[in-house]
Amino acid sequence: MPRPAFSTPAPVPKSDQPRHWPWVVAAVALTIALVLQLMLADRARLAMDAGWRPRLQVLCDVLGCDLPAWREPSAFRVTAREVRPHPVAPGVLLVTLSFRNDARWPQPWPVMEIALTDLDDEALGLRRFSPSEYLGAPPETALIAPGQSASATLEILDPGKRAVAFTFEFH
Template sequence: MSPAVAAEDTDVASPEQSESVTRETGTAESASPSPAPTTDAPSQPGTTPAPVTRPAPSEPDRLDPGFDPTLSVENHPAARPLPEPSFDREWVAKAATAYAAARAMPVNEAEPKELPPLTLIEVERRPGMPVPRSIAEDPDRVPSFMRQRAEMSRALRLALRVVAPVLALTLAGQALWLFHDEVAAALPATRPALEAACARARCVIELPKRAHQLRVASAELRQTSEDGGHDLHVGLRNESHWNQAWPVLDVSLTDVQGKLIARRMLAATDYLPAQPDAARLARDGLAANAEQQLVVPLRIDATGVVGYTVDAFFP
């Protein structure tokens, strides 16, 4: 027999041998991963290709005792429907009847009863028992810090009772000292007392001087004689709520070009004596919320006087 024929006899196995090989292969594959599928090798010329045995499909692992290949999702116990709950119809009927009867029963809304009066029970005291006393009756029972605080509070209240009136009188005295003129003008009845107090304190009671509430309402210069005599008619307006002192009048004379020719300052002692009832005007001052007309005689020796201005101010 040639070697080629011997090789063919060796490669071709009998059906019994093939079955045994297949069983042995299947058993080995169950314990190891499935091998990759094999491909047929190309046949050489002059030789007969030998049949190739393919591995059988792997069987399930027999080591898992809970594995059941016939069990599906539909046959799983968890997928089966739960049995319907059973009720005792007789018990349900009795419960419904009892509930309806309870709702039909009338509600007894009885009025609340008055509580009995509270009575004090006198406790019998044994001989030798101390009689309870309050803290007010027994000052020794008061803690030391509370006694100190109470003493400080009493001292503070006493000091305030003494110091508060003194501070109030001092504040009132300072207010009168600073605003004595305004107080005398606003309250004329207090003027004699304020004048007496100022006589001792070496002060003088004067009328208020508020230049921002005083203005010249009108002014007119009239010639009265050929030798330079003129009369100045001035209207002073007091816009304050109380009388004011008489201001100083500033009279300025100008020529055609507006150049100053002459200027004169007139105090109250210069123009009040020429007024009717000069004493009253000097004492009472310029009346509140009123306008006072004044006529002031002037002698002007300068020539070429064309214009003039009149201002009022407090020095």
């Protein structure tokens, strides 16, 4: 049975139909721009996260921004160490140490900390050495590459027979 003419909706001319798609596109574009701005504004903190750093590196390569150098002191591994009396200077110890950067990215040269302890694990001495001190000269580059090894040689005063342990940390 046909419907009466008054119950059928009148067709809306195409020019009168609402156009929502420009607003949707604008909202999506503004949301993406806001997320990118937030990432760029907080890139120093986000760049220290191994999950975010590759994404930020790509973004900064496109936009021409820079990221702070990766800092992961726990990624430095001691590969060899030796503490022995100095061959020519009495009362001095010769400390030789090799270490490697096991981080996935280059990072600044670390500050090396050497601590001496006694039998009771009490600290007898502690000193932090800058890269130019333990390398004997300023490093040739500001960053140590992933997988790169380095050697350090230091002369320290002998604390005597009370010192039984030496620990090495990087900061």
